[in-house]
Amino acid sequence: MTWWVVHVDLDQFLAAVEVLRRPELAGKPVVVGGDGDPGKRGVVSTASYEARAFGVHSGQPLRTARNRCPDCVFLPVDAPAYNAVSAEVMAVLRETGRPVEVLGWDEAFLGVDTEDPESFARGLIADVRAATRLDSSAGIGENKLQAKIATGFGKPAGVFRLTSGNWYDLLGDRPPDAIWGIGAKTTAKLAALGITTVRQLAGADPDRLAAEFGPVTGPWLVLLGRGRGEREVDPTPYVPRSHGREITFQQNLADWGEVRSRVAATARQVAAEISERIVARVVVKIRYAPFVTVTHGVSFSGASSEAAFEAAALAALEMFEPDGPGRPVRLLGVRAEFAGEAHHP
DNA sequence: TCTGGGGTCCTAGGACCC
Protein backbone atom coordinates (compact mmCIF):
# COMPACT_ATOMS: atom_id res chain seq x y z
CA MET A 1 0.00 0.00 0.00
CA THR A 2 1.11 3.54 -0.65
CA TRP A 3 0.50 6.59 1.51
CA TRP A 4 -1.18 9.46 -0.30
CA VAL A 5 -2.28 12.91 0.72
CA VAL A 6 -5.58 13.99 -0.84
CA HIS A 7 -6.62 17.64 -0.82
CA VAL A 8 -10.30 18.48 -1.26
CA ASP A 9 -11.38 22.00 -2.17
CA LEU A 10 -14.93 23.12 -2.84
CA ASP A 11 -15.52 24.94 -6.10
CA GLN A 12 -16.44 28.65 -5.76
CA PHE A 13 -17.60 27.83 -2.24
CA LEU A 14 -19.24 31.06 -1.04
CA ALA A 15 -20.94 31.70 -4.36
CA ALA A 16 -22.08 28.07 -4.58
CA VAL A 17 -23.66 28.22 -1.12
CA GLU A 18 -25.53 31.39 -2.09
CA VAL A 19 -26.80 29.83 -5.32
CA LEU A 20 -27.96 26.74 -3.41
CA ARG A 21 -30.31 28.75 -1.23
CA ARG A 22 -31.35 31.08 -4.05
CA PRO A 23 -31.78 28.82 -7.08
CA GLU A 24 -32.80 31.76 -9.26
CA LEU A 25 -29.14 32.81 -9.20
CA ALA A 26 -28.01 29.63 -10.98
CA GLY A 27 -26.03 30.46 -14.10
CA LYS A 28 -25.73 34.14 -13.17
CA PRO A 29 -22.53 35.99 -12.35
CA VAL A 30 -22.48 36.14 -8.55
CA VAL A 31 -19.98 38.05 -6.43
CA VAL A 32 -19.76 37.59 -2.65
CA GLY A 33 -17.84 40.22 -0.71
CA GLY A 34 -18.00 42.91 1.97
CA ASP A 35 -21.54 43.86 2.94
CA GLY A 36 -22.78 43.32 -0.59
CA ASP A 37 -22.65 47.00 -1.59
CA PRO A 38 -20.17 47.30 -4.46
CA GLY A 39 -20.00 51.07 -3.94
CA LYS A 40 -18.33 50.65 -0.57
CA ARG A 41 -14.82 49.80 0.58
CA GLY A 42 -14.41 46.05 0.47
CA VAL A 43 -13.08 43.25 -1.70
CA VAL A 44 -14.38 40.17 -3.48
CA SER A 45 -14.31 37.04 -1.33
CA THR A 46 -15.54 34.66 -4.03
CA ALA A 47 -16.73 35.18 -7.60
CA SER A 48 -18.74 32.52 -9.42
CA TYR A 49 -17.26 31.12 -12.62
CA GLU A 50 -19.74 33.26 -14.59
CA ALA A 51 -18.45 36.38 -12.81
CA ARG A 52 -14.82 35.36 -13.35
CA ALA A 53 -15.48 35.47 -17.09
CA PHE A 54 -15.81 39.26 -16.65
CA GLY A 55 -12.39 39.48 -15.02
CA VAL A 56 -13.71 39.50 -11.46
CA HIS A 57 -11.61 37.60 -8.92
CA SER A 58 -10.96 37.14 -5.20
CA GLY A 59 -9.20 40.01 -3.48
CA GLN A 60 -10.33 42.54 -6.04
CA PRO A 61 -11.92 45.77 -4.74
CA LEU A 62 -15.70 45.59 -5.03
CA ARG A 63 -15.79 48.88 -6.94
CA THR A 64 -13.48 47.39 -9.56
CA ALA A 65 -15.64 44.30 -9.78
CA ARG A 66 -18.71 46.47 -10.35
CA ASN A 67 -16.93 48.39 -13.10
CA ARG A 68 -16.00 45.15 -14.83
CA CYS A 69 -19.35 43.54 -14.29
CA PRO A 70 -22.18 46.03 -13.64
CA ASP A 71 -24.76 43.25 -14.03
CA CYS A 72 -23.17 40.91 -11.50
CA VAL A 73 -25.26 40.02 -8.46
CA PHE A 74 -23.43 41.35 -5.37
CA LEU A 75 -24.07 39.61 -2.05
CA PRO A 76 -22.77 40.17 1.49
CA VAL A 77 -20.50 37.66 3.22
CA ASP A 78 -22.68 35.51 5.51
CA ALA A 79 -20.14 33.77 7.71
CA PRO A 80 -22.63 31.78 9.85
CA ALA A 81 -24.14 30.24 6.71
CA TYR A 82 -20.74 29.16 5.37
CA ASN A 83 -19.69 27.83 8.77
CA ALA A 84 -22.75 25.61 8.85
CA VAL A 85 -22.21 24.20 5.36
CA SER A 86 -18.50 23.80 6.02
CA ALA A 87 -19.26 21.69 9.10
CA GLU A 88 -21.45 19.41 6.97
CA VAL A 89 -18.70 18.99 4.41
CA MET A 90 -16.05 18.18 7.02
CA ALA A 91 -18.39 15.67 8.66
CA VAL A 92 -18.72 13.88 5.32
CA LEU A 93 -14.95 13.76 4.96
CA ARG A 94 -14.51 12.40 8.48
CA GLU A 95 -16.97 9.61 7.77
CA THR A 96 -14.23 8.00 5.67
CA GLY A 97 -12.47 7.22 8.95
CA ARG A 98 -9.27 8.74 7.55
CA PRO A 99 -7.41 11.60 9.24
CA VAL A 100 -8.83 14.94 8.14
CA GLU A 101 -6.93 18.21 8.55
CA VAL A 102 -9.18 21.21 8.00
CA LEU A 103 -7.58 24.19 6.25
CA GLY A 104 -10.43 26.67 6.20
CA TRP A 105 -14.10 26.86 5.30
CA ASP A 106 -13.75 24.91 2.11
CA GLU A 107 -10.55 22.87 2.16
CA ALA A 108 -9.10 19.84 3.87
CA PHE A 109 -6.32 17.29 3.61
CA LEU A 110 -6.92 13.57 4.07
CA GLY A 111 -4.32 10.87 4.47
CA VAL A 112 -4.99 7.51 2.87
CA ASP A 113 -3.18 4.23 2.29
CA THR A 114 -4.29 2.96 -1.11
CA GLU A 115 -3.12 1.86 -4.54
CA ASP A 116 -5.93 3.81 -6.20
CA PRO A 117 -6.10 7.34 -4.81
CA GLU A 118 -8.14 8.54 -7.80
CA SER A 119 -11.03 6.24 -6.87
CA PHE A 120 -10.82 7.42 -3.28
CA ALA A 121 -10.83 11.09 -4.37
CA ARG A 122 -13.74 10.61 -6.75
CA GLY A 123 -15.61 8.92 -3.93
CA LEU A 124 -15.05 11.94 -1.69
CA ILE A 125 -16.32 14.31 -4.34
CA ALA A 126 -19.41 12.16 -4.88
CA ASP A 127 -20.09 11.91 -1.14
CA VAL A 128 -19.79 15.67 -0.65
CA ARG A 129 -22.08 16.27 -3.58
CA ALA A 130 -24.65 13.75 -2.36
CA ALA A 131 -24.74 15.33 1.09
CA THR A 132 -24.58 19.01 0.18
CA ARG A 133 -25.19 19.37 -3.59
CA LEU A 134 -21.84 21.18 -3.79
CA ASP A 135 -19.09 20.47 -6.31
CA SER A 136 -15.51 20.05 -5.26
CA SER A 137 -12.17 19.15 -6.74
CA ALA A 138 -9.38 16.99 -5.39
CA GLY A 139 -5.63 16.88 -5.64
CA ILE A 140 -3.46 13.83 -4.96
CA GLY A 141 0.17 14.05 -3.91
CA GLU A 142 2.95 12.39 -1.98
CA ASN A 143 2.72 15.29 0.47
CA LYS A 144 0.48 18.24 1.30
CA LEU A 145 2.28 20.67 -1.01
CA GLN A 146 1.85 18.45 -4.06
CA ALA A 147 -1.75 17.61 -3.18
CA LYS A 148 -2.68 21.26 -2.65
CA ILE A 149 -1.19 22.38 -5.95
CA ALA A 150 -2.66 19.37 -7.76
CA THR A 151 -6.18 20.51 -6.90
CA GLY A 152 -5.70 23.60 -9.05
CA PHE A 153 -5.06 21.38 -12.05
CA GLY A 154 -8.24 19.42 -11.30
CA LYS A 155 -10.67 22.34 -11.08
CA PRO A 156 -13.52 22.43 -11.66
CA ALA A 157 -14.98 19.21 -10.29
CA GLY A 158 -11.97 17.10 -11.26
CA VAL A 159 -9.17 15.02 -9.79
CA PHE A 160 -5.47 15.43 -10.50
CA ARG A 161 -2.34 13.64 -9.29
CA LEU A 162 0.90 15.59 -8.84
CA THR A 163 3.99 13.66 -7.75
CA SER A 164 7.75 13.91 -7.85
CA GLY A 165 7.41 12.13 -11.21
CA ASN A 166 5.53 14.90 -13.02
CA TRP A 167 6.45 17.87 -10.78
CA TYR A 168 8.96 19.48 -13.15
CA ASP A 169 6.92 18.70 -16.28
CA LEU A 170 4.01 20.66 -14.81
CA LEU A 171 5.75 23.34 -12.76
CA GLY A 172 9.41 23.48 -13.80
CA ASP A 173 8.96 26.39 -16.20
CA ARG A 174 6.42 28.28 -14.09
CA PRO A 175 7.38 31.25 -11.89
CA PRO A 176 7.97 30.52 -8.18
CA ASP A 177 4.62 31.97 -7.14
CA ALA A 178 2.95 28.93 -8.73
CA ILE A 179 3.91 27.26 -5.46
CA TRP A 180 1.72 27.41 -2.37
CA GLY A 181 3.58 29.55 0.18
CA ILE A 182 5.48 31.69 -2.31
CA GLY A 183 3.88 35.02 -3.13
CA ALA A 184 4.58 38.09 -5.20
CA LYS A 185 7.18 39.59 -2.86
CA THR A 186 9.33 36.48 -2.68
CA THR A 187 8.99 35.92 -6.42
CA ALA A 188 10.28 39.45 -7.08
CA LYS A 189 13.15 39.00 -4.63
CA LEU A 190 14.07 35.68 -6.27
CA ALA A 191 13.97 37.29 -9.70
CA ALA A 192 16.53 39.84 -8.50
CA LEU A 193 18.79 36.87 -7.74
CA GLY A 194 18.27 35.49 -11.26
CA ILE A 195 15.78 32.83 -10.15
CA THR A 196 12.63 33.07 -12.25
CA THR A 197 11.39 29.47 -12.48
CA VAL A 198 10.54 26.64 -10.13
CA ARG A 199 13.30 24.57 -11.76
CA GLN A 200 15.90 27.24 -10.99
CA LEU A 201 14.60 27.54 -7.42
CA ALA A 202 14.93 23.77 -6.99
CA GLY A 203 18.56 23.97 -8.13
CA ALA A 204 19.47 27.02 -6.04
CA ASP A 205 22.07 26.91 -3.27
CA PRO A 206 20.25 26.76 0.11
CA ASP A 207 23.06 28.70 1.81
CA ARG A 208 22.76 31.52 -0.67
CA LEU A 209 19.03 31.75 -0.12
CA ALA A 210 19.59 31.53 3.64
CA ALA A 211 21.72 34.65 3.39
CA GLU A 212 18.91 36.43 1.55
CA PHE A 213 15.81 35.10 3.30
CA GLY A 214 16.95 33.89 6.70
CA PRO A 215 18.20 30.55 8.00
CA VAL A 216 14.84 28.79 7.98
CA THR A 217 13.05 30.43 5.06
CA GLY A 218 15.95 30.21 2.57
CA PRO A 219 16.46 26.43 2.61
CA TRP A 220 12.72 25.91 2.92
CA LEU A 221 12.18 27.79 -0.37
CA VAL A 222 14.53 25.37 -2.13
CA LEU A 223 12.59 22.41 -0.74
CA LEU A 224 9.35 23.99 -1.97
CA GLY A 225 10.90 24.29 -5.42
CA ARG A 226 11.62 20.56 -5.34
CA GLY A 227 8.05 19.73 -4.37
CA ARG A 228 8.95 18.51 -0.92
CA GLY A 229 6.58 18.94 1.96
CA GLU A 230 4.89 17.58 5.05
CA ARG A 231 3.41 14.11 4.58
CA GLU A 232 1.61 13.85 7.91
CA VAL A 233 -2.06 14.79 8.05
CA ASP A 234 -2.87 16.19 11.49
CA PRO A 235 -6.46 15.51 12.57
CA THR A 236 -6.25 17.20 15.97
CA PRO A 237 -8.83 19.94 16.44
CA TYR A 238 -7.71 23.42 15.55
CA VAL A 239 -6.80 25.65 18.50
CA PRO A 240 -6.63 29.34 17.60
CA ARG A 241 -3.47 31.23 18.63
CA SER A 242 -5.19 34.58 18.49
CA HIS A 243 -8.50 36.25 17.92
CA GLY A 244 -9.23 39.78 16.80
CA ARG A 245 -11.50 42.20 15.02
CA GLU A 246 -10.72 44.94 12.60
CA ILE A 247 -12.77 47.59 10.85
CA THR A 248 -12.10 49.61 7.75
CA PHE A 249 -14.05 52.85 7.87
CA GLN A 250 -16.02 54.06 4.89
CA GLN A 251 -14.63 57.51 5.66
CA ASN A 252 -11.26 57.82 7.34
CA LEU A 253 -11.45 58.91 10.97
CA ALA A 254 -9.83 62.28 11.58
CA ASP A 255 -10.69 62.65 15.25
CA TRP A 256 -8.39 60.81 17.69
CA GLY A 257 -11.11 60.83 20.35
CA GLU A 258 -13.25 58.89 17.92
CA VAL A 259 -10.38 56.46 17.35
CA ARG A 260 -10.07 55.95 21.07
CA SER A 261 -13.73 55.20 21.59
CA ARG A 262 -13.80 52.79 18.63
CA VAL A 263 -10.76 50.95 20.00
CA ALA A 264 -12.51 50.66 23.36
CA ALA A 265 -15.68 49.29 21.80
CA THR A 266 -13.80 46.85 19.59
CA ALA A 267 -11.75 45.66 22.58
CA ARG A 268 -14.92 44.90 24.52
CA GLN A 269 -16.30 42.95 21.58
CA VAL A 270 -13.12 40.88 21.25
CA ALA A 271 -13.05 40.24 25.00
CA ALA A 272 -16.63 39.01 24.90
CA GLU A 273 -15.80 36.58 22.09
CA ILE A 274 -12.87 34.89 23.82
CA SER A 275 -14.28 34.36 27.31
CA GLU A 276 -12.47 31.12 28.16
CA ARG A 277 -8.96 31.66 26.81
CA ILE A 278 -5.97 33.05 28.69
CA VAL A 279 -4.76 36.21 26.99
CA ALA A 280 -1.02 36.92 26.99
CA ARG A 281 -0.96 40.04 24.85
CA VAL A 282 -3.27 42.70 23.45
CA VAL A 283 -2.31 44.29 20.14
CA VAL A 284 -3.82 47.37 18.53
CA LYS A 285 -3.42 47.95 14.81
CA ILE A 286 -3.90 51.26 13.05
CA ARG A 287 -3.83 51.69 9.32
CA TYR A 288 -3.38 55.32 8.41
CA ALA A 289 -4.27 56.75 5.04
CA PRO A 290 -2.72 56.01 2.67
CA PHE A 291 -2.34 52.40 3.77
CA VAL A 292 0.49 52.68 6.26
CA THR A 293 0.05 50.12 9.01
CA VAL A 294 1.46 50.34 12.55
CA THR A 295 0.89 47.97 15.48
CA HIS A 296 1.59 48.27 19.18
CA GLY A 297 0.87 45.82 21.94
CA VAL A 298 1.03 45.31 25.67
CA SER A 299 1.54 42.20 27.76
CA PHE A 300 -1.57 41.02 29.50
CA SER A 301 -2.09 38.88 32.55
CA GLY A 302 -4.60 38.43 35.27
CA ALA A 303 -8.34 38.48 34.95
CA SER A 304 -9.45 38.91 31.37
CA SER A 305 -12.54 40.88 32.19
CA GLU A 306 -13.89 43.11 29.46
CA ALA A 307 -12.85 46.16 31.45
CA ALA A 308 -9.27 44.94 31.91
CA PHE A 309 -9.04 44.01 28.26
CA GLU A 310 -10.35 47.41 27.19
CA ALA A 311 -7.84 49.14 29.48
CA ALA A 312 -5.01 47.11 27.93
CA ALA A 313 -6.13 48.04 24.41
CA LEU A 314 -6.23 51.72 25.37
CA ALA A 315 -2.76 51.41 26.89
CA ALA A 316 -1.54 49.98 23.60
CA LEU A 317 -3.22 52.86 21.80
CA GLU A 318 -1.28 55.29 24.01
CA MET A 319 1.87 54.01 22.32
CA PHE A 320 0.66 55.66 19.11
CA GLU A 321 0.30 59.06 20.78
CA PRO A 322 3.56 60.66 19.55
CA ASP A 323 2.34 60.73 15.94
CA GLY A 324 -1.08 59.12 15.90
CA PRO A 325 -3.42 62.04 16.56
CA GLY A 326 -4.08 64.14 13.49
CA ARG A 327 -3.37 61.45 10.93
CA PRO A 328 -6.43 60.10 9.15
CA VAL A 329 -7.19 56.55 10.23
CA ARG A 330 -8.47 54.12 7.65
CA LEU A 331 -8.56 50.93 9.72
CA LEU A 332 -8.39 49.95 13.34
CA GLY A 333 -8.03 46.52 14.87
CA VAL A 334 -7.74 44.87 18.25
CA ARG A 335 -6.29 41.37 18.65
CA ALA A 336 -5.84 39.04 21.61
CA GLU A 337 -2.89 36.65 21.53
CA PHE A 338 -3.41 33.61 23.68
CA ALA A 339 -0.95 32.10 26.11
CA GLY A 340 0.90 29.36 24.23
CA GLU A 341 0.73 25.72 25.24
CA ALA A 342 4.28 24.99 24.06
CA HIS A 343 4.05 24.32 20.33
CA HIS A 344 6.09 21.16 19.99
CA PRO A 345 7.22 19.49 23.20
C1' DT B 1 -6.85 47.23 -8.40
C1' DC B 2 -6.90 53.15 -3.83
C1' DT B 3 -6.10 48.04 -1.74
C1' DG B 4 -11.40 43.32 3.61
C1' DG B 5 -11.13 40.58 7.52
C1' DG B 6 -9.81 36.48 9.55
C1' DG B 7 -5.65 34.37 10.69
C1' DT B 8 -0.39 31.96 10.88
C1' DC B 9 4.52 31.91 10.97
C1' DC B 10 9.18 33.93 10.50
C1' DT B 11 12.70 37.61 11.00
C1' DA B 12 15.34 41.44 12.75
C1' DG B 13 16.70 44.29 16.28
C1' DG B 14 16.97 45.75 20.95
C1' DA B 15 17.10 44.60 25.90
C1' DC B 16 19.09 42.04 29.15
C1' DC B 17 22.09 38.65 31.28
C1' DC B 18 26.37 36.14 32.21
Place this chain on the structure above:
DNA sequence: TCTGGGGTCCTAGGACCC
Protein backbone atom coordinates in the same frame (compact mmCIF):
# COMPACT_ATOMS: atom_id res chain seq x y z
C1' DT C 1 37.10 53.31 28.01
C1' DC C 2 37.05 52.71 20.85
C1' DT C 3 34.97 48.46 23.72
C1' DG C 4 33.82 40.14 23.75
C1' DG C 5 30.51 36.99 22.64
C1' DG C 6 27.01 34.21 23.51
C1' DG C 7 22.11 33.16 24.71
C1' DT C 8 17.22 34.31 25.38
C1' DC C 9 13.17 37.04 25.44
C1' DC C 10 10.22 40.58 23.64
C1' DT C 11 8.32 43.42 20.06
C1' DA C 12 7.06 45.22 15.44
C1' DG C 13 6.79 44.27 10.91
C1' DG C 14 6.54 41.43 6.79
C1' DA C 15 4.84 37.74 3.89
C1' DC C 16 1.48 34.65 3.00
C1' DC C 17 -2.97 32.16 2.95
C1' DC C 18 -8.21 31.66 2.53
